[in-house]
Amino acid sequence: xxxxxxxxMKYVYLDHAATTAVRPEVREAMAPYFDDRFxxxxxxxxxxxxxxxxxxxxxxxxxxxxxxxxxxxxxxxxGTEADNIAVLGRWRALCDSGSASPICCSAxxxxxxxxxxxxxxxxxxxxxxLGVDELGRVQTVAIDEAIxxxxxxxxxxxxxxxxxxxxxxxxxxxxxQAAGVSFHTDAVQAFGKLRVRVDDVPCDLLSxxxxxxxxxxxxxxxxxxxxxxxxxxxxxxxxEREVRPGTENVACAVGFAIAAELxxxxxxHEAKRLAGxxxxxxxxxxxxxxxxxxxxxxAERLPNILNVSIGGADQEALLIGxxxxxxxxxxxxxxxxxxxxxxxxxxxxxxxxxxxxxVRFSLGHTTTAEDIAVAMQAVPAxxxxxxxxxxx
Amino acid sequence: xxxxxxxxxxxxxSSVAAALLVEQGHSVVGVTxxxxxxxxxxxxxxxxxxxxxxxxxxxxAETLGIPxxxxxxxxxxxxxxxxDFVSEYxxxxxxxxxxxxxSNTKIPDLLHKGRMLGCDVIATxxxxxxxxxxxxxxxxxxxxxxxxxTYFLWGVPAEVIPHLHFPVGELTKPExxxxxxxxxxxxxxxxxxxxxxxxxxxxxxxxxxxxxxxxHAGLQPGAVLSTSGEVVGxxxxxxxxxxxxxxxxxxxxxxxxxxxxxxxxxNEVVVGTAAELYRDDVVLGDLNWLHDAPRVGDQLAVQVxxxxxxxxxxxxxxAYDTVTLKLDRTQRAVxxxxxxxxxxxxxxxxxxxxx
Numbered sequence: 001x002x003x004x005x006x007x008x009m010k011y012v013y014l015d016h017a018a019t020t021a022v023r024p025e026v027r028e029a030m031a032p033y034f035d036d037r038f039x040x041x042x043x044x045x046x047x048x049x050x051x052x053x054x055x056x057x058x059x060x061x062x063x064x065x066x067x068x069x070x071x072x073x074x075x076x077x078x079g080t081e082a083d084n085i086a087v088l089g090r091w092r093a094l095c096d097s098g099s100a101s102p103i104c105c106s107a108x109x110x111x112x113x114x115x116x117x118x119x120x121x122x123x124x125x126x127x128x129x130l131g132v133d134e135l136g137r138v139q140t141v142a143i144d145e146a147i148x149x150x151x152x153x154x155x156x157x158x159x160x161x162x163x164x165x166x167x168x169x170x171x172x173x174x175x176x177q178a179a180g181v182s183f184h185t186d187a188v189q190a191f192g193k194l195r196v197r198v199d200d201v202p203c204d205l206l207s208x209x210x211x212x213x214x215x216x217x218x219x220x221x222x223x224x225x226x227x228x229x230x231x232x233x234x235x236x237x238x239x240e241r242e243v244r245p246g247t248e249n250v251a252c253a254v255g256f257a258i259a260a261e262l263x264x265x266x267x268x269h270e271a272k273r274l275a276g277x278x279x280x281x282x283x284x285x286x287x288x289x290x291x292x293x294x295x296x297x298x299a300e301r302l303p304n305i306l307n308v309s310i311g312g313a314d315q316e317a318l319l320i321g322x323x324x325x326x327x328x329x330x331x332x333x334x335x336x337x338x339x340x341x342x343x344x345x346x347x348x349x350x351x352x353x354x355x356x357x358x359v360r361f362s363l364g365h366t367t368t369a370e371d372i373a374v375a376m377q378a379v380p381a382x383x384x385x386x387x388x389x390x391x392x
Numbered sequence: 393x394x395x396x397x398x399x400x401x402x403x404x405x406s407s408v409a410a411a412l413l414v415e416q417g418h419s420v421v422g423v424t425x426x427x428x429x430x431x432x433x434x435x436x437x438x439x440x441x442x443x444x445x446x447x448x449x450x451x452x453a454e455t456l457g458i459p460x461x462x463x464x465x466x467x468x469x470x471x472x473x474x475x476d477f478v479s480e481y482x483x484x485x486x487x488x489x490x491x492x493x494x495s496n497t498k499i500p501d502l503l504h505k506g507r508m509l510g511c512d513v514i515a516t517x518x519x520x521x522x523x524x525x526x527x528x529x530x531x532x533x534x535x536x537x538x539x540x541x542t543y544f545l546w547g548v549p550a551e552v553i554p555h556l557h558f559p560v561g562e563l564t565k566p567e568x569x570x571x572x573x574x575x576x577x578x579x580x581x582x583x584x585x586x587x588x589x590x591x592x593x594x595x596x597x598x599x600x601x602x603x604x605x606x607x608h609a610g611l612q613p614g615a616v617l618s619t620s621g622e623v624v625g626x627x628x629x630x631x632x633x634x635x636x637x638x639x640x641x642x643x644x645x646x647x648x649x650x651x652x653x654x655x656x657x658x659n660e661v662v663v664g665t666a667a668e669l670y671r672d673d674v675v676l677g678d679l680n681w682l683h684d685a686p687r688v689g690d691q692l693a694v695q696v697x698x699x700x701x702x703x704x705x706x707x708x709x710x711a712y713d714t715v716t717l718k719l720d721r722t723q724r725a726v727x728x729x730x731x732x733x734x735x736x737x738x739x740x741x742x743x744x745x746x747x
Contacts, residue, residue, distance in 0.1 A: 317508035320461045324421065324509060389507040
């Protein structure tokens with residue numbers, strides 16, 4: 001009986017901004033590197049040479065997907081590490097010679113950037129936080145003002161992971177370039193959803209992650225434009241141009257290369273498809289749930305993210321209730337114990353209202369129209385039940 | 393089959409409760425309540441509901457194939473339990489935070505959240521039973537008298553009772569452990585929780601110092617008095633003392649001395665002999681009745697601490713917010729602030745805080 005019940009339930013994954021399933025092509029490409037092609041790229045023998053070749057080919061393909069040169073790509077252990085090397089490593093490289101310069105980032109950065117920037121403050125740098133408007137946009141006047149404080153580096157994410165707001169990244173990068181200030185952008189969410197190319201945008205540093213685009217977890221890359229110097233955060237055998245030492249994760253680099261290539265090739269079509277599905281879900285929720293606000297609705301947004309605040313609902317019950325109905329979504333961010341904490345992004349946008357619950361639906365490669373139809377049914381029902389009890 | 397929200401502390405009792413509910417065909421949702429900020433304490437594994445408890449509960453839920461979630465109850469728990477714990481000690485009484493937690497946080501909040509999730513039944517791993525008849529649902533003592541936990545439930549709001557379910561209430565502790573081992577649950581041989589969850593070290597005076605400030609009057613030295621008012625020694629602050637306590641009074645005297653009372657206004661601790669600790673009257677305040685309030689002349693039984701025998705008693709006075717009882721035989725160390733749970737036979741009828 002129990003099995004029938006479970007089988008009848010349709011589970012819908014709408015949390016692709018958290019992570020995605022590894023694509024079959026990716027897994028297939030990785031498999032040989034766990035088997036006979038297991039070599040260490042630093043070794044002289046045939047196993048080593050084979051691994052080195054695969055690694056450099058992977059680097060070439062990731063570089064091509066981003067419009068970069070092969071030598072400008074450093075493989076990392078994920079987006080967080082790429083952000084840390086970019087922010088802290090670049091800041092330290094620029095501060096080595098003299099006194100600590102300020103560091104600047106937006107208020108809605110991922111914790112990887114915010115925490116790295118906070119580390120700079122512990123090492124004597126002043127932190128300049130760029131505020132955002134109610135739609136989550138960094139204002140260019142704020143960039144100009146920050147530049148006047150002569151920070152070592154400015155970091156602004158390409159697109160936000162929670163609400164999806166896209167920043168005027170080409171404009172911001174150009175202003176930094178003109179002023180001679182280093183610029184980093186966290187493109188972890190933007191890559192695969194937007195056209196993300198470093199030949200379009202004059203950034204010095206750019207972070208991407210594999211598992212957000214159908215690649216394996218624990219792998220990412222940092223683009224470091226030729227001539228830009230960063231200090232390593234870890235020390236070892238000199239791999240990855242000494243920026244990220246340690247035996248390279250060849251299988252994951254190979255997997256990432258395939259995922260990145262597919263993501264770049266499919267980006268335009270996929271963005272249109274996901275935006276269509278997202279808009280359908282958005283319209284349905286707006287029509288069927290009173291007192292629902294779409295966050296960042298008026299801004300240029302990632303095509304796959306829908307973030308809504310629902311008045312008179314309970315945050316925990318909303319996410320758990322959706323999960324029990326088979327819909328996987330997320331709230332702000334989950335801490336170690338799994339409890340839900342309030343969003344620093346919505347706070348920066350001035351969008352935190354007591355009694356609101358916030359939920360992010362994020363679509364991805366595997367999302368279908370049927371998935372959206374299930375969510376359109378489930379979400380209003382869950383909200384109605386919660387509201388009835390909250391009001392009781 | 394109804395959908396059941398089960399409170400899982402990560403201990404063996406609630407783990408077995410989960411297994412039993414699954415076996416009975418219920419759709420079970422497991423939750424662990426995060427009640428305070430774990431980084432403030434070093435978990436020793438001696439308490440329930442800590443971070444390790446969350447991990448253990450999650451493992452058991454995974455084994456049984458039921459969903460498990462964490463409810464963040466920190467704000468409510470701090471207000472209802474920790475603040476009360478601190479203010480009671482500051483007032484010279486000895487609080488019972490586990491009762492407060494069950495009555496004011498755990499069970500009512502679970503029902504509230506459960507209803508949001510479509511669960512109309514709340515289950516816990518308490519050793520207690522329920523019985524429903526024409527007059528409603530009643531809470532009865534657990535079958536294992538050595539483990540019975542009804543004492544902790546006297547403060548549960550009456551309207552919640554029809555929704556309660558105690559899956560292990562008919563079992564004994566050894567049966568629960570055997571069942572857990574048979575199912576190879578991760579928590580089968582976990583030790584009993586002993587300490588107060590937010591004071592895992594057991595050093596509550598240090599905890600009070602942190603919350604009240606070390607300069608609080610209750611933590612300053614004061615006089616130890618005999619029952620005749622004679623100063624017989626010095627103590628380290630009235631908040632460190634509880635009625636019946638022998639330790640920490642300085643030693644070397646012929647007859648052992650015990651704390652008989654604490655006077656916060658003057659920071660005095662009154663001591664006397666073991667014989668002077670016995671009383672045959674109890675006044676309860678902060679009352680809660682699960683069904684009807686008792687009347688003057690009613691015969692019932694009062695239990696004044698967990699794992700104490702309930703003593704037969706007669707109701708001698710019922711006022712707006714207090715009830716006075718005359719005990720059939722004297723009780724040792726009836727401690728202000730502790731709970732007095734009232735029973736008629738096996739049935740818990742309510743209770744109050746000892747005045």
